[in-house]
Amino acid sequence: MKRTLKALTLGLALTASTAGAQTTVTFWTWYLSPKFDGYIKDTIAAFEKANPGIKVQWFDKQDSMVQDFIASVNLGNAPDVVNLNIDETQKAAQNGFLTAVNTLTSPATLRSTFYPQSLSNFTSGANTFAYPWYGWLNEGVLLYNPDLFKKAGLTRAPRTASEMLTYAKTIKDKTGAYAWVPALKDPNTASFLGYFYAEGLPVTDASGKAAFNTAAHANLLAQYVTLYRGGYIPEDAVRREAFQLATELYAQNRVAMIIGGPQALTRIKDTNPSLYAKTVVTQAPLGKAGVQTGGSMGLVIPKASKNPQAAAKLAAFFTNNANQLGFARVVPVVPTTLGAQTSTQFKTSSSDPVARATALVGASGRLINPGYKAPGNSDDLYKNFNDNIEAALLGKKTAQQALADAAMYWNANLKK
Amino acid sequence: MQVHWRQSLMSYTFLAPALILLAVFTFYPLLYGAYLGFTEYNGARFANHLPPQWVGLRNFETVLGDPLFRTALANSVKYLLVVPALQLASLAVAVLVAKNIPGIALFRAAYYVPVITSVSLAAVMWEWVFNREGTLNWLLRALHLTTPEAAFGWLNNEHWAFWAVMLVTFWRGFGYYMVLYLAGLQAIPEELEEAAILDGASAWQRFWRVTVPLMRPTILLCTLLSTIAALRVLEEVLVLTNGGPLNSTYTALMYVYAKAFQGFDFDYGVASAAGLVVAVVALLLSALNFRFFHREEEQA
Numbered sequence: 257m258k259r260t261l262k263a264l265t266l267g268l269a270l271t272a273s274t275a276g277a278q279t280t281v282t283f284w285t286w287y288l289s290p291k292f293d294g295y296i297k298d299t300i301a302a303f304e305k306a307n308p309g310i311k312v313q314w315f316d317k318q319d320s321m322v323q324d325f326i327a328s329v330n331l332g333n334a335p336d337v338v339n340l341n342i343d344e345t346q347k348a349a350q351n352g353f354l355t356a357v358n359t360l361t362s363p364a365t366l367r368s369t370f371y372p373q374s375l376s377n378f379t380s381g382a383n384t385f386a387y388p389w390y391g392w393l394n395e396g397v398l399l400y401n402p403d404l405f406k407k408a409g410l411t412r413a414p415r416t417a418s419e420m421l422t423y424a425k426t427i428k429d430k431t432g433a434y435a436w437v438p439a440l441k442d443p444n445t446a447s448f449l450g451y452f453y454a455e456g457l458p459v460t461d462a463s464g465k466a467a468f469n470t471a472a473h474a475n476l477l478a479q480y481v482t483l484y485r486g487g488y489i490p491e492d493a494v495r496r497e498a499f500q501l502a503t504e505l506y507a508q509n510r511v512a513m514i515i516g517g518p519q520a521l522t523r524i525k526d527t528n529p530s531l532y533a534k535t536v537v538t539q540a541p542l543g544k545a546g547v548q549t550g551g552s553m554g555l556v557i558p559k560a561s562k563n564p565q566a567a568a569k570l571a572a573f574f575t576n577n578a579n580q581l582g583f584a585r586v587v588p589v590v591p592t593t594l595g596a597q598t599s600t601q602f603k604t605s606s607s608d609p610v611a612r613a614t615a616l617v618g619a620s621g622r623l624i625n626p627g628y629k630a631p632g633n634s635d636d637l638y639k640n641f642n643d644n645i646e647a648a649l650l651g652k653k654t655a656q657q658a659l660a661d662a663a664m665y666w667n668a669n670l671k672k
Numbered sequence: 673m674q675v676h677w678r679q680s681l682m683s684y685t686f687l688a689p690a691l692i693l694l695a696v697f698t699f700y701p702l703l704y705g706a707y708l709g710f711t712e713y714n715g716a717r718f719a720n721h722l723p724p725q726w727v728g729l730r731n732f733e734t735v736l737g738d739p740l741f742r743t744a745l746a747n748s749v750k751y752l753l754v755v756p757a758l759q760l761a762s763l764a765v766a767v768l769v770a771k772n773i774p775g776i777a778l779f780r781a782a783y784y785v786p787v788i789t790s791v792s793l794a795a796v797m798w799e800w801v802f803n804r805e806g807t808l809n810w811l812l813r814a815l816h817l818t819t820p821e822a823a824f825g826w827l828n829n830e831h832w833a834f835w836a837v838m839l840v841t842f843w844r845g846f847g848y849y850m851v852l853y854l855a856g857l858q859a860i861p862e863e864l865e866e867a868a869i870l871d872g873a874s875a876w877q878r879f880w881r882v883t884v885p886l887m888r889p890t891i892l893l894c895t896l897l898s899t900i901a902a903l904r905v906l907e908e909v910l911v912l913t914n915g916g917p918l919n920s921t922y923t924a925l926m927y928v929y930a931k932a933f934q935g936f937d938f939d940y941g942v943a944s945a946a947g948l949v950v951a952v953v954a955l956l957l958s959a960l961n962f963r964f965f966h967r968e969e970e971q972a
Contacts, residue, residue: 322935329719347936351715443914444935491804491828495916559719635930635937639740646917650830 279566280311282335284325286553289316295586303573310566325558329353334560336567340386342377343445345554346630349385355557356383360568369576371622374592378554386554387575390589391624393550394439394450395515396617398540399524399609401531404512407431413513413536417454417543421479424488427512434490434505436513438480439498440649441642444635446628447498448645451476453627454543464631464670466663474656477648484649494646507531515540518588518613525610537612550624552592588614592621632671640665709944715936724941731945740919741927741946747834748924748950751902752957754838758845758898759891765846766853767879780854784847794840795911802826802836830918837921840908845901849894856890857883892965896958903954924950
């Protein structure tokens with residue numbers, strides 16, 4: 257009797273523990289709370305409902321994301337799914353922090369879900385290290401202030417990158433406002449390389465060595481130097497992030513145009529609703545190469561994750577077509593899924609600037625490409641590149657000398 | 673008197689918690705950090721759970737051979753110019769506000785506000801001051817010292833950004849040292865001051881002959897603290913100029929910070945080596961401070 261009771265108790269205990277066996281997946285996002293709490297929580301709830309054995313613990317990280325990630329690996333409590341951008345994913349992958357997602361989800365599934373370029377953005381060597389998530393296009397949309405255009409005697413938006421440079425002089429001379437804020441040296445990246453890519457000028461050669469020191473590159477940089485030194489670009493552009501500065505000055509009627517994704521409009525809507533209402537949204541001019549630059553977020557699985565399979569399920573769920581389209585309905589982001597291309601969601605005709613901007617770029621995720629991939633030791637290389645761009649802008653070096661110095665440093669300090 | 677071993681044990685028992693905390697949170701990290709300066713320990717080793725690898729003096733060669741570090745260290749040493757200005761000003765104002773006059777508490781509190789103001793908030797405020805269209809240029813124009821055409825953003829100018837950031841450090845540190853000096857002033861026996869008055873000493877003479885000599889330990893403490901703080905300046909530089917323009921505000925601690933916490937490309941070995949070089953400079957300067965004040969004391 258005693259034995260039967262013991263067996264029964266043990267059996268019951270085992271059944272209970274099996275029934276309650278749950279994998280908890282820790283999910284870190286980057287700068288999404290509190291604005292998008294509703295979307296994230298709803299998506300997590302839908303995931304948990306579809307996967308009863310998996311529970312998700314969500315944390316939103318901000319400034320200290322990367323440091324927290326590194327510390328968590330050291331402490332042995334690494335998160336399972338982490339939201340990183342292209343550059344940080346490349347750096348983390350190069351240093352061995354990440355699991356290749358093509359070992360968790362079949363490459364065929366990845367290829368049938370995401371644009372080839374989106375996967376390529378997160379590919380290092382032969383492996384892909386993130387499920388591409390929402391993206392944005394730097395040149396996707398051009399927003400302009402019609403009053404400043406009228407004052408400058410302009411009737412239409414610029415159609416080419418070189419026309420943008422001409423507009424810079426016209427607008428400043430006639431209105432006192434700056435035409436736009438180019439990304440000359442955004443912190444923690446080498447944003448000017450994007451201009452080379454847009455003009456069809458190579459950033460690196462086939463072996464990964466710097467190839468941005470030709471006369472054509474120097475000529476392009478020199479045009480920006482002339483504008484900067486002539487006072488046609490805000491001097492703060494060497495110190496502050498261009499997008500941040502542009503949205504701030506645009507709302508004050510001190511910048512006539514913003515080139516960027518629809519996300520700029522949401523900020524203007526908050527700070528200057530009347531200017532938002534009259535802002536004209538149109539296609540942004542492209543450089544000679546006719547390509548866009550842009551960025552994307554991805555969801556990575558740290559090598560130190562204790563639940564890589566469950567983590568992969570969650571990452572794939574968040575980045576699937578339906579959920580990316582859902583996110584694009586909440587905020588004007590560009591989905592990175594193949595399915596978004598044919599979605600009717602981006603075929604709306606509305607007079608609302610955000611809706612128009614979203615319609616312009618929403619189905620263009622295939623074009624998202626930063627134009628360069630983070631090289632090994634990129635933080636040092638980016639700093640040196642930016643220092644040289646700054647030296648050219650401030651007249652300490654010629655454009656050619658600055659690029660030659662940066663290329664020399666780049667090639668001497670490049671780590672594979 | 674012989675101390676009984678039980679009393680001795682009791683003393684150490686009371687000391688133990690503090691000693692353990694110090695050992696864990698101060699001495700161990702300090703020694704481990706120094707050890708890392710002689711090792712290779714970067715993102716790739718860290719991610720693959722490989723231990724630090726001894727490389728001798730290689731990191732020091734890297735750091736001292738890096739023109740960016742040399743510029744950064746030179747900037748940090750130049751930054752020490754804030755120390756005498758800060759000490760003289762805070763001591764002078766402490767003497768002025770030490771008097772019990774109506775409303776003085778509000779005055780003291782006002783000076784202390786910058787100490788407790790967050791650096792990001794302070795940065796926004798100083799941006800308004802230093803901007804091309806900011807209050808500083810407006811003031812200079814109002815005083816007919818400059819013209820609208822000659823105006824520039826102080827933080828974007830490679831000749832002025834350094835001094836602009838230093839002014840923010842001065843502003844942030846002023847109240848803190850003033851409070852320390854106030855505490856020192858209040859510890860001076862009143863009868864000494866009264867005796868000097870009876871002897872006919874002027875306010876100036878009382879300040880130099882009575883106040884300053886008696887304040888020497890506080891001055892030494894404040895000078896040491898502000899010397900170390902100046903060498904370790906980071907926050908205001910990071911948020912105001914990020915080290916630019918042309919690295920004119922890039923300090924040694926920014927270099928350490930960049931190498932240690934820049935992201936996945938971090939290199940704890942190089943960062944620790946750079947940190948050790950800064951620590952050695954700080955120790956040398958502290959020794960100089962002690963020597964200077966000791967000699968002053970002997971002469972007095």
